[in-house]
Amino acid sequence: MDKLDQRIISALAEDGRRSYRDIARDLNVSEASIRQRVSRLTSDDLIRITAVGNLQALGFDVVAMVHFKVLPSRIEEYAQLISEYSAVRFVSISLGNADIIFQSLHTSIPSLHDFVRNELPRRMPDIIATEIFPLVKTLKSSWTWEAWFDLQNQNS
Amino acid sequence: MDKLDQRIISALAEDGRRSYRDIARDLNVSEASIRQRVSRLTSDDLIRITAVGNLQALGFDVVAMVHFKVLPSRIEEYAQLISEYSAVRFVSISLGNADIIFQSLHTSIPSLHDFVRNELPRRMPDIIATEIFPLVKTLKSSWTWEAWFDLQNQNS
DNA sequence: CTTAATCACTGCGCATTGCGTTGCGAAATC
DNA sequence: GATTTCGCAACGCAATGCGCAGTGATTAAG
Numbered sequence: 001m002d003k004l005d006q007r008i009i010s011a012l013a014e015d016g017r018r019s020y021r022d023i024a025r026d027l028n029v030s031e032a033s034i035r036q037r038v039s040r041l042t043s044d045d046l047i048r049i050t051a052v053g054n055l056q057a058l059g060f061d062v063v064a065m066v067h068f069k070v071l072p073s074r075i076e077e078y079a080q081l082i083s084e085y086s087a088v089r090f091v092s093i094s095l096g097n098a099d100i101i102f103q104s105l106h107t108s109i110p111s112l113h114d115f116v117r118n119e120l121p122r123r124m125p126d127i128i129a130t131e132i133f134p135l136v137k138t139l140k141s142s143w144t145w146e147a148w149f150d151l152q153n154q155n156s
Numbered sequence: 157m158d159k160l161d162q163r164i165i166s167a168l169a170e171d172g173r174r175s176y177r178d179i180a181r182d183l184n185v186s187e188a189s190i191r192q193r194v195s196r197l198t199s200d201d202l203i204r205i206t207a208v209g210n211l212q213a214l215g216f217d218v219v220a221m222v223h224f225k226v227l228p229s230r231i232e233e234y235a236q237l238i239s240e241y242s243a244v245r246f247v248s249i250s251l252g253n254a255d256i257i258f259q260s261l262h263t264s265i266p267s268l269h270d271f272v273r274n275e276l277p278r279r280m281p282d283i284i285a286t287e288i289f290p291l292v293k294t295l296k297s298s299w300t301w302e303a304w305f306d307l308q309n310q311n312s
Numbered sequence: 313c314t315t316a317a318t319c320a321c322t323g324c325g326c327a328t329t330g331c332g333t334t335g336c337g338a339a340a341t342c
Numbered sequence: 343g344a345t346t347t348c349g350c351a352a353c354g355c356a357a358t359g360c361g362c363a364g365t366g367a368t369t370a371a372g
Contacts, residue, residue, distance in 0.1 A: 009207055009209070012206070012207035013206050013207045014206070015205070015206075016172040016173065016204075016205035016206045016207055017172065017173060017205050019330090019357080019358060019359085020358075020359070021357075021358060021359090022358095029321075029322090030321065030322050030323075031322095031358085031359085031360095032321070032322065032323080032360085032361095033320075033321055033322080035359070035360075036320075036321080037320095044213070045210055045213060046209065046210055046213050046214060047207045047208065047209050047210070048207070048208050048209075048210070049171070049172035049173050049205065049206070049207050049208075050168070050169050050170070050171075050172045050205070050206070050208060051165055051168035051169045051172055051203045051204070051205050052203065052204050052205075052206060052208065053165070053202060053203050053204075054201055054202055054203070054204070057200070057201055057202050058202060063248075065221070065248075065250070065257055067289075079293075079295050080295060082295075083295045083296040086302035086306050087306070088296065089296070089297075090294075090296060090297050091294070091295045091296040091297075092219075092221075092291040092292075092293065092294045092295065092297075093291070093292055093293040093294075093295070094221070094289040094290060094291050094292065095289070095290045095292055096287070096288060096289040096290060097287060097289070098289055101221055101289060101291065102296075131252070131253060132252060133223075133250040133251070133252040133253070133254055133257060134250060134251045134252060135248040135249070135250050135257065136248075136249055136250065136251055137235075137248065137249040138246075138247070138248045138249075139235050139236060139238075139239045139247045139248065139249070140239040140244065140245070140246060140247040140258075141245075141246050141247075141248075146242035148209060148214050148215075148216070150242050150243070175328080175329060175330085175359090176329075176330070177328075177329060177330085178329095185350075185351085186350060186351045186352075187329085187330085187331095187351095188331085188332095188349095188350070188351065188352080189349075189350055189351080191330070191331075192349075192350080193349090
């Protein structure tokens with residue numbers, strides 16, 4: 001993991017389909033180097049080149065974070081169940097004042113409400129408390145790499 | 157936005173570098189169609205082909221959601237300021253029992269603590285309350301498209 | 313110290329791809 | 343019904359992806 005990797009990733013973060021030759025010209029190395037490194041990075045599962053979507057442009061006007069407190073013995077099980085819903089994009093088990101935190105996508109407030117208040121409790125009776133945080137404006141939702149580059153550079 | 161778009165996006169979600177010809181063979185259309193549609197989807201900013209990273213593989217062992225309550229007049233301003241930090245990957249303004257919700261990446265608990273308890277309050281004196289939710293296990297963090305496909309299909 | 317081995321990079325050739333262009337046909341607009 | 347618009351197919355060329363062999367440097371083994 002060196003600066004060349006960082007620059008390659010930066011390039012692919014901006015445009016995942018940019019040609020290896022083009023990147024190579026920018027970074028003054030051979031095209032094969034780029035290709036071999038990208039191959040290594042992807043097969044080691046450090047990065048992944050993929051299509052990501054603009055939620056709002058795709059019609060998801062209602063995005064919310066939801067907190068569940070559940071019976072301790074149910075935490076793993078419920079988190080797993082929640083993960084299965086396609087409207088749920090993110091699920092984590094948390095310490096602190098919530099057991100399960102997840103992000104949910106909907107086209108309307110009633111649909112969000114029905115999902116969190118009816119659909120999920122029906123399958124998960126041991127939910128003790130629910131807290132909903134509608135996200136009205138997302139200022140940053142980044143697939144960028146600055147944090148990782150900072151981390152790398154402070155270690156060297 | 158039709159089923160062909162969905163299939164193209166599915167293919168690119170699995171492998172953002174898959175060749176247009178290869179996708180075209182699978183979907184029984186011409187390579188030019190794939191290319192033109194991808195070009196439309198990206199230039200309309202509906203999708204984006206990019207390199208995303210595996211946080212844990214990259215050394216971010218500490219991921220946390222953080223809630224801030226701040227003086228109402230400061231919400232936008234502070235959310236903007238928080239967005240500027242590279243350790244912060246996600247920032248949203250929320251209704252409900254928190255004003256600003258963000259996700260923060262760190263290599264250690266002390267580093268998280270220092271960031272949330274010292275670094276940020278130093279620049280943002282009007283933070284009224286803080287709540288930290290360390291994420292200990294992420295079961296789902298998906299760039300997949302199921303939710304969107306479900307949305308599309310229920311409308312048709 | 314020498315030798316072998318490992319590793320990353322380069323250069324090259326070929327099959328494949330990306331891309332611009334043109335032409336076609338269906339749907340939309342008037 | 344005529345015209346325009348739109349998406350798709352076909353085609354050719356320049357550019358790309360990829361495998362392979364060779365080089366040099368660093369590391370491990372003798």
